[in-house]
Amino acid sequence: xxxxxxxxxxxxxxxxxxxxxxxxxxxxxxxxxxxxxxxxxxxxxxxxxxxxxxxxxxxxxxxxxxxxxxxxxxxxxxxxxxxxxxxxxxxxxxxxxxxxxxxxxxxxxxxxxxxxxxxxxxxxxxxxxxxxxxxxxxxxxxxxxxxxxxxxxxxxxxxxxxxxxxxxxxxxxxxxxxxxxxxxxxxxxxxxxxxxxxxxxxxxxxxxxxxxxxxxxxxxxxxxxxxxxxxxxxxxxxxxxxxxxxxxxxxxxxxxxxxxxxxxxxxxxxxxxxxxxxxxxxxxxxxxxxxxxxxxxx
Amino acid sequence: xxxxxxxxxxxxxxxxxxxxxxxxxxxxxxxxxxxxxxxxxxxxxxxxxxxxxxxxxxxxxxxxxxxxxxxxxxxxxxxxxxxxxxxxxxxxxxxxxxxxxxxxxxxxxxxxxxxxxxxxxxxxxxxxxxxxxxxxxxxxxxxxxxxxxxxxxxxxxxxxxxxxxxxxxxxxxxxxxxxxxxxxxxxxxxxxxxxxxxxxxxxxxxxxxxxxxxxxxxxxxxxxxxxxxxxxxxxxxxxxxxxxxxxxxxxxxxxxxxxxxxxxxxxxxxxxxxxxxxxxxxxxxxxxxxxxxxxxxx
Numbered sequence: 001x002x003x004x005x006x007x008x009x010x011x012x013x014x015x016x017x018x019x020x021x022x023x024x025x026x027x028x029x030x031x032x033x034x035x036x037x038x039x040x041x042x043x044x045x046x047x048x049x050x051x052x053x054x055x056x057x058x059x060x061x062x063x064x065x066x067x068x069x070x071x072x073x074x075x076x077x078x079x080x081x082x083x084x085x086x087x088x089x090x091x092x093x094x095x096x097x098x099x100x101x102x103x104x105x106x107x108x109x110x111x112x113x114x115x116x117x118x119x120x121x122x123x124x125x126x127x128x129x130x131x132x133x134x135x136x137x138x139x140x141x142x143x144x145x146x147x148x149x150x151x152x153x154x155x156x157x158x159x160x161x162x163x164x165x166x167x168x169x170x171x172x173x174x175x176x177x178x179x180x181x182x183x184x185x186x187x188x189x190x191x192x193x194x195x196x197x198x199x200x201x202x203x204x205x206x207x208x209x210x211x212x213x214x215x216x217x218x219x220x221x222x223x224x225x226x227x228x229x230x231x232x233x234x235x236x237x238x239x240x241x242x243x244x245x246x247x248x249x250x251x252x253x254x255x256x257x258x259x260x261x262x263x264x265x266x267x268x269x270x271x272x273x274x275x276x277x278x279x280x281x282x283x284x285x286x287x288x289x290x291x292x293x294x295x296x297x298x
Numbered sequence: 299x300x301x302x303x304x305x306x307x308x309x310x311x312x313x314x315x316x317x318x319x320x321x322x323x324x325x326x327x328x329x330x331x332x333x334x335x336x337x338x339x340x341x342x343x344x345x346x347x348x349x350x351x352x353x354x355x356x357x358x359x360x361x362x363x364x365x366x367x368x369x370x371x372x373x374x375x376x377x378x379x380x381x382x383x384x385x386x387x388x389x390x391x392x393x394x395x396x397x398x399x400x401x402x403x404x405x406x407x408x409x410x411x412x413x414x415x416x417x418x419x420x421x422x423x424x425x426x427x428x429x430x431x432x433x434x435x436x437x438x439x440x441x442x443x444x445x446x447x448x449x450x451x452x453x454x455x456x457x458x459x460x461x462x463x464x465x466x467x468x469x470x471x472x473x474x475x476x477x478x479x480x481x482x483x484x485x486x487x488x489x490x491x492x493x494x495x496x497x498x499x500x501x502x503x504x505x506x507x508x509x510x511x512x513x514x515x516x517x518x519x520x521x522x523x524x525x526x527x528x529x530x531x532x533x534x535x536x537x538x539x540x541x542x543x544x545x546x547x548x549x550x551x552x553x554x555x556x557x558x559x560x561x562x563x564x565x566x567x568x569x570x571x572x573x574x575x576x577x578x579x580x581x582x583x584x585x586x587x588x589x590x591x592x593x594x595x596x
Contacts, residue, residue, distance in 0.1 A: 021418040034420030050389035091348035111316045120319040122332030128595040129350045137435030297426040
């Protein structure tokens, strides 16, 4: 059987079923980060992300932005769990044709962003590789009562997002700022029942929340915040690597969050019972059934 | 300037100089693992290793052994610091032409070894990639008084190794068992002043200990334990990916360690003042000056 038939998520599920974890693990694979027991008050978060030349970036992109992105995607995972990033290790596979100047720029991208977020780069590995590939593993911490998982959405929750959606491929995917401040603001002041970062596409990542929470949802198409150059709601719903936060909160929290002037939070829908599935309501008030579609590697 | 001129270790040093760490980091990059403060009694260890098709293995190698190796090299780093491995995340870049069967075998290799050492695989990332690449990040723990670093070698220390050296490329590099039991036995029963695992070559990795400890050393060529099929001491001294432990202990510990019947420990030399440099004594009792040579990626 080919990988394409199994699909990226089939493959991940296949691998997950093999994993056995002991009691020191609060939550293994299946969320934005692994959640490890740390002490009485805190969990440790652990995540990794690999970016590959020709898939996640090209050699025409600025090496500094590529290095920056390699770390930013992992910070976004820590943010989605409500935590703060602390320590990273960075593995780099470098083509022999890469120049020292480019390697320096790439490092500047990583270290620059690490400095901004107070992340310690504590180690790494450099290997020769025919294609440029960077893998960042990031440790973080979160107070136990501020941990956000994909599995906590409840019927009646309001579905919300940060920022706007669509056309990330045109530049945002290399330049986005992980929504760390927003996530910490939310978990400090409100009750957040579930959260994920949008890497595969708004629809697909909402699908991850719904699967893990055994819930359904309705989305109001007219409420989806579109990026300045984006005109198609369809595109916005499937656009990968937006790195915005998608979260659900009890109804009484939503209007206070949406009214917050400091950050850009929007209501886009509502959590329903699982039997409802995922549906959207268009501008003409017509329902349509939705599949969890978006970017997949296979 | 090209990467080749700077060299792998020049590049690592260049990156290391950019790294700033806060007081929660006991030891950042520059050793086999990063050492993070955990609690009163223990440090947390953090390491990553990337293996790349065409560099560290070929597609003709068994996918199971390749998966196994990806985790084993990181376990070896934890062993070299005297610790025990705990949690891993695994990033895999998979060619689209890879079959599901091969992917399953690769996963079996990783999970099989993880099971053997009680390691929790808590997460990962799967990406499309033109070449197969696997990066494992591993967390471990070590009691504070059992931490071994490269920097602790003292003049008069005896230089010792586990196992035998030479010809790893013929198979050992894919099948080795990380010397975890040996390392734990040593740090439980003896005073180990410095330790490293031999990934770049015995001479080069001894060089890492000498640089970090500001010391010199003399090696007795006749004492280097050779692998069954290895006849050349020169080859054994430069052979990479042997994944044996190289360590230094106070003189009074050495004979007791060498006499231990349970494991295979050998005396191979002695730590000298830095001004002595690194020299070896051949079978005719003649000194020769040595350079720290071995495998480099660039």
